[in-house]
Amino acid sequence: MMNYKPITILVIVLLAITNLGQLKAQNSELSMSFNQFSFDLYQEIKLEKGNVFLSPLSTYYALLSAYEGSENKTKAAFEKVLYLKDSASSNYDNLYKLESNSDSLFGLKISNAVWVDKRFQVEAAFKNAVSSKYSSDFKQTEFTNTEQAVSDINHWVADKTNQRITNMVSPSDINSETKLMISNAVYFKGEWLNKFEKRRTTESTFFTDNENQYKVDFMNITENLNYFENESFQFITKPYKDSDVSFCIMLPKELDGLETIENNLNADFFNEILEKTATKEVWLSIPKIKIETSYKLKSALTNMGLNTVFNNEADFSGILKNESLSIEQVAHKTYIDLNEDQTEATAATTTNVYITGLPSYKTFKADHPFVFFIVDNKTKAMVFMGRYTMPQNGKIIDKANFVDNLLKRNNKKLDWGGNDKILILIAEGKKLNRVDIQDVNFNDIDHLEVYKKEDVKKYTTEDYYGVVVITLKKNKKITK
Incomplete structure (x- = not known):
C-alpha cells in the first residue's frame, strides 16, 4: 500500500476596515465563475451557527497553488470545483494578480508562500507556475523540528497580517509526515470615502x-x-x-x-x-462589527466535489515527483474590524x-x-x-423588554405626509421655533429628538401626534 503524505493548506485572512470605493458592475465570465465558487463555499459554511466571515479569494488562491501541482483525476476535480474551464485562462490572470493592482485596490495585500521541508526538492514546473501566477514566496523549514516550523510559519503570517494573526498553526498541525504547506494571507485596511462621524x-x-x-x-x-x-x-x-x-x-x-x-x-x-x-x-x-473566525474547510470542500484530493486517490505528482501526497486539511482564519x-x-x-x-x-x-x-x-x-x-x-x-423594544422599533416610522399631525421645531439657542418640514435640509441636521403624543404637552397645548426637535449643524440655517 502506498504511503500518502499530507499537504496542509493554510488560508489566513485579516480585514480591518474603515472605508471603500464605488461599485461599478461589470459583466464577465471571470467574475461569474469565481463568484459561483464563492457562493458554493458560503452555502457550506453558512450551516455553522452565528457570525460568518471568510475570504473566497484567499481560499481560491490556496487551492490554485495546489491545483498547479495536480494531475489526472485530481486536476479534473479542481477544475470542476474552481470553475476553471468556465473562463479563459488569460482572463484568470486578472484574478491571479489582484495584489499587483495597487492603484485600484489600495489597501488590499495578498501574500502567498509555499513551505517545503528541507529534505525535498519541489518540481521546477510547479515552482515556476506558482511564482509567476501568484507571486508566491518559497520558504524552507524543518517539519521534523516542529517547534522551528511552527515559529517560521507563524512569524510569516503575523508579518503579512500586520500582527493581527499571530498563532495560525500549532504543534498539533505538524507531524513527521508533513512535507509541504501552502499558506495564503489576505490583508485589507481601508478608509471610508465618506467617514462616519x-x-x-x-x-x-x-x-x-x-x-x-x-x-x-x-x-x-x-x-x-x-x-x-x-x-x-x-x-x-x-x-x-x-x-x-x-x-x-x-x-x-x-x-x-x-x-x-x-x-x-x-x-x-x-x-x-x-x-x-x-x-x-x-x-x-x-x-460596528468585529468578527474573528476559524474554519477547517475539508468537509465543505469535500461536499463541493474535492473529495479525491483528501484521500489516497490524490495525484500531486507535479509537486513532488517521487512522493505520494494528499491534502490533510485546509485551515481558514479571518478577522474583520469595521468602524468609523x-x-x-x-x-x-x-x-x-x-x-x-x-x-x-x-x-x-x-x-x-x-x-x-x-x-x-x-x-x-x-x-x-x-x-x-x-x-x-x-x-x-x-x-422582559423584548416586546417593548419591538413595538418601539415599529413605531419609529413617522408619517411625514400629514404635517399637521407632527410638530416640527428647530432649536435655535435656547429657543424652539416652529418650521415646515419642507424647509429643512436633512444634510444640515446635527441631530434630532422624537417625542410621542404623551410628551406633546411639554411643547404646545395644540393637538399633535408627536414632536420632532431638530438641531442644525453649526452655521446652518433654515432656508425659506
Whole structure:
C-alpha cells in the first residue's frame, strides 16, 4: 500500500476596515465563475451557527497553488470545483494578480508562500507556475523540528497580517509526515470615502432573533450610495477611499428573513442586483462589527466535489515527483474590524429615527441579521463575504423588554405626509421655533429628538401626534 503524505493548506485572512470605493458592475465570465465558487463555499459554511466571515479569494488562491501541482483525476476535480474551464485562462490572470493592482485596490495585500521541508526538492514546473501566477514566496523549514516550523510559519503570517494573526498553526498541525504547506494571507485596511462621524455613533438595539436582543453601537451617516430594494431586501454599496473595492450589505426587510436570502445567493443573483443598483440618498445606520473566525474547510470542500484530493486517490505528482501526497486539511482564519475610524474614540449623541415620506431619502438600518460582501469593482471578485447575526461586544437585553423594544422599533416610522399631525421645531439657542418640514435640509441636521403624543404637552397645548426637535449643524440655517 502506498504511503500518502499530507499537504496542509493554510488560508489566513485579516480585514480591518474603515472605508471603500464605488461599485461599478461589470459583466464577465471571470467574475461569474469565481463568484459561483464563492457562493458554493458560503452555502457550506453558512450551516455553522452565528457570525460568518471568510475570504473566497484567499481560499481560491490556496487551492490554485495546489491545483498547479495536480494531475489526472485530481486536476479534473479542481477544475470542476474552481470553475476553471468556465473562463479563459488569460482572463484568470486578472484574478491571479489582484495584489499587483495597487492603484485600484489600495489597501488590499495578498501574500502567498509555499513551505517545503528541507529534505525535498519541489518540481521546477510547479515552482515556476506558482511564482509567476501568484507571486508566491518559497520558504524552507524543518517539519521534523516542529517547534522551528511552527515559529517560521507563524512569524510569516503575523508579518503579512500586520500582527493581527499571530498563532495560525500549532504543534498539533505538524507531524513527521508533513512535507509541504501552502499558506495564503489576505490583508485589507481601508478608509471610508465618506467617514462616519464619531459623535453620531449611538447605542441602539440589534435584534438577533425572536429570543435575543443586544445593545450595540450603531454608526450613522446620510450620503449618496448605490442602492437597490425589492419586496424582500435592501442592498447598498459603500465606497472606500482611493480604491476600486466596495463594502456591500444585503439586509432582509423582515427580522427573520436572513435564511431565505442566504438560500437564494448565487453568482447570477448577485450580478443581477449589482446591475440594478442606482444612486440614491440614503440614511445608513450599521453596527460596528468585529468578527474573528476559524474554519477547517475539508468537509465543505469535500461536499463541493474535492473529495479525491483528501484521500489516497490524490495525484500531486507535479509537486513532488517521487512522493505520494494528499491534502490533510485546509485551515481558514479571518478577522474583520469595521468602524468609523480606528484611531479615534468618541461618545454617542445621536437619536435614531426612521423617516418616511421623503422620496429623496432611503432608510437603511441594519438592526437585524444581514449578509455582507467586499467586492473588487473591476472584476466583481468576491474578496470577502460573511453574515452578521450576533454582536460580539453587545450588551444582552433582558427578555422582559423584548416586546417593548419591538413595538418601539415599529413605531419609529413617522408619517411625514400629514404635517399637521407632527410638530416640527428647530432649536435655535435656547429657543424652539416652529418650521415646515419642507424647509429643512436633512444634510444640515446635527441631530434630532422624537417625542410621542404623551410628551406633546411639554411643547404646545395644540393637538399633535408627536414632536420632532431638530438641531442644525453649526452655521446652518433654515432656508425659506
